Amino acid sequence: MSSVPVYPSFEPEITAFYCGYCGYMAADTAGALKVQYPANVKFVPLPCTGKTDIRYLLAAFEQGADGVYLVACPLGNCHHVRGNERGLARVNRAKKLLDEIGIGGNRLDMFFMSGSQAQAFADAARTMTARIRELGPNPLKVKAAQTAKQKEQ
Amino acid sequence: MIVAEQKTLDEIKSLLGDARKVLILGCGTCVTVCFSGGEREAAVLASSLRMASQLDGHPRDVTDLTVQRQCEWEYLDTATDRIKDADLVLSIGCGVGVQAIAERFPNAWVVPGLNTKFMGLPTEQGVWTERCAACGDCVLGVTGGVCPIARCSKSLLNGPCGGSEGGHCEINPDVPCGWQLIYDRMEKLGKLEMLMDLQPPKNWQKSRDGGPRKIVREDLRLPHEE
Numbered sequence: 001m002s003s004v005p006v007y008p009s010f011e012p013e014i015t016a017f018y019c020g021y022c023g024y025m026a027a028d029t030a031g032a033l034k035v036q037y038p039a040n041v042k043f044v045p046l047p048c049t050g051k052t053d054i055r056y057l058l059a060a061f062e063q064g065a066d067g068v069y070l071v072a073c074p075l076g077n078c079h080h081v082r083g084n085e086r087g088l089a090r091v092n093r094a095k096k097l098l099d100e101i102g103i104g105g106n107r108l109d110m111f112f113m114s115g116s117q118a119q120a121f122a123d124a125a126r127t128m129t130a131r132i133r134e135l136g137p138n139p140l141k142v143k144a145a146q147t148a149k150q151k152e153q
Numbered sequence: 154m155i156v157a158e159q160k161t162l163d164e165i166k167s168l169l170g171d172a173r174k175v176l177i178l179g180c181g182t183c184v185t186v187c188f189s190g191g192e193r194e195a196a197v198l199a200s201s202l203r204m205a206s207q208l209d210g211h212p213r214d215v216t217d218l219t220v221q222r223q224c225e226w227e228y229l230d231t232a233t234d235r236i237k238d239a240d241l242v243l244s245i246g247c248g249v250g251v252q253a254i255a256e257r258f259p260n261a262w263v264v265p266g267l268n269t270k271f272m273g274l275p276t277e278q279g280v281w282t283e284r285c286a287a288c289g290d291c292v293l294g295v296t297g298g299v300c301p302i303a304r305c306s307k308s309l310l311n312g313p314c315g316g317s318e319g320g321h322c323e324i325n326p327d328v329p330c331g332w333q334l335i336y337d338r339m340e341k342l343g344k345l346e347m348l349m350d351l352q353p354p355k356n357w358q359k360s361r362d363g364g365p366r367k368i369v370r371e372d373l374r375l376p377h378e379e
Contacts, residue, residue: 055193058200100162101201102208143208 012132014041014067015060016125019049021079023071025115030122037122038129049073049110050083057094061103064141067132070110071124077114084112103139107132154274155183155247156281157190157267162201165243168264172213172241175202177266178232178254179219180246187281190245190267192219198245198266223250229257236261271303289359289366295347297338304331310352 018024024045030037046052049072060068070091072084088110095105109131111124136142159165169175177195185191195217206213218235222228223246229236236242236258244251245266254263271283286303292310293300302308306316306324312332316323320333339345357363 053193055196055200058197058204062200062204097162097197097201101205103204139208140204143210147210 010133010137012040012066012129012137013064014069014125014128014132015044015065016041016069016071016128017044017046017049017052017056018071019073019079019084020045020047022073022077022113022115023049023121026071026113026117026121029116030118033118035118035122037125040129040132041125046070048078048080048083049087050078050080050085052087052090054090054094054097057091057108058097061098061107061138061140064138066138066141067107067109067128067135069108069124069128071121072110072112074112074114104135107135107138154186154272155249155269156187156271156273156283157184157247157269159189159194159198159245159267160265162205165198165202165266166205166209168266169202169213169241169243171211172239172262174238174240175213175215175243176232176235176239176241177202177215177217177243177245178223178236178250179217180223180244180250181219181221182224184246184250184267185219187275190247190250192217195219195245198243223247224253226253226257229253233258287360288355288357289363290356292352292355295350295352296335297342297344297347299331299335299338301331301335304329304334306331310355 018027027043049070052070057068070087072087073079075084075088078084091108091110095108098108099105109128111120113120113124177199179185179190179192179195181191188194199215199217202213202215206215216235218232220228220232223244236254237260240262242254242261242263243266244254244263247267247269248265251263251265254261272285272287273281273283276282283303285300286308288302292302301310301312305312306322306328307314309332312335313330314332317330317333320330322328322330336345336348339348
C-alpha cells in the first residue's frame with residue numbers, strides 16, 4: 001500500500017464503540033497515562049460488545065462515519081463470558097453487508113485489549129485513522145458531493 | 154416455526170424496479186425467531202437499501218415497519234396507511250405473509266425479501282433444521298416421534314434404503330439417516346417390534362399432491378348473515 005494519502009486534506013470521522021469493561025478501562029488508562037491518540041475518533045459506550053447490533057454499525061455509516069470500530073475485552077476474557085465473540089460475529093456479518101452495499105467492509109474493524117493496555121487503545125485509534133485516511137471519505141459523502149456538484153452545473 | 158432466509162441484496166435490489174418509496178414490512182412471529190425478517194432485520198435491510206440506492210445514483214425512500222403477524226388480516230390492517238402510501242412493499246415475512254398482503258391490499262405491489270425454506274427448529278445457536286413437511290397425515294405415532302417424511306431424503310415409510318451408511322444419508326455425509334434415527338430411538342424405547350408392521354402406501358392427496366389445502370372448523374364459524 002502507498003504511504004502517500006490519496007485524500008491529503010481529508011480528516012476521517014471515526015465512530016468507536018467500546019465495552020464498559022476493558023474498553024472503557026483502556027480508554028481511562030490511556031487518559032491517566034496521557035497516551036495520545038488521534039482526535040478523529042468519537043466514542044460510544046456499550047455495556048458489552050455482545051450488545052453490538054448491526055443496526056448501530058450501519059447507522060454510523062449512514063450518518064456519515066468514514067470508519068467504525070469496536071473495542072472489546074480480549075477473546076476468552078469477556079466479562080460476560082462470550083459477549084465479545086457475539087460482537088465479532090456481528091462485525092463479520094456487517095463487513096459482508098458493507099461490501100454488498102458498496103461502502104466497503106474494511107472500514108469496519110474490531111480490537112481486543114485488556115483494561116491496562118492504554119497503548120493498544122491508542123494504537124487501535126491510530127491504525128483505523130491511518131487506514132481510513134488512505135481509503136478516503138465514506139462513499140456516501142463522495143456521492144452526495146458529486147450529486148451536489150452536478151446540480152450546480 | 155417457519156424458517157426462512159433473506160435473499161441477497163442484489164436480488165432484492167433487482168425486485169425493487171423503479172419504486173422510489175419502499176416499505177419494508179417485517180413480521181414479528183416465526184421469521185423474527187429465526188432472525189430473517191423481524192424488526193431488527195427490517196431496519197438493517199432498510200438502512201442497507203437506502204445506502205446502496207444512494208450509491209447507485211437512484212436514492213430511494215426506504216422505511217420499515219414490523220407487524221405482529223403478517224398472516225392475519227387484523228395485524229396487517231395496522232399497517233394499512235403505510236402500505237397504501239408506498240410504491241412497493243418488500244415483505245420479509247414468509248410466503249404466507251407476502252400473499253396475505255397481496256390479498257388484503259389489491260392495489261399494493263408486494264415482493265418477497267425472503268426465501269421461505271421449511272418448518273423446523275433451531276438445533277443449536279444459528280442452525281435450523283427441517284422437522285415437518287406438512288404432509289397432512291402425521292405418522293410420528295408409529296415412528297417414535299422422528300418424521301420419515303421430513304427427515305428421510307426419500308420420505309420412505311418403511312426404511313432405511315440401501316443408501317444409509319454409518320448412520321448417514323447417501324445424499325450428504327452431514328445428513329443423518331432419518332430411518333437410522335427412527336431405529337435407534339425405537340430400540341432405546343424397547344419398541345423395535347413396532348417397526349415390523351409395514352406401513353401401507355401413503356395417501357399423498359392429503360399433502361400437496363391433492364392441490365391447495367383448506368381446513369374448515371364449523372365450531373369456530375359464525376352463521377353467515379342473510
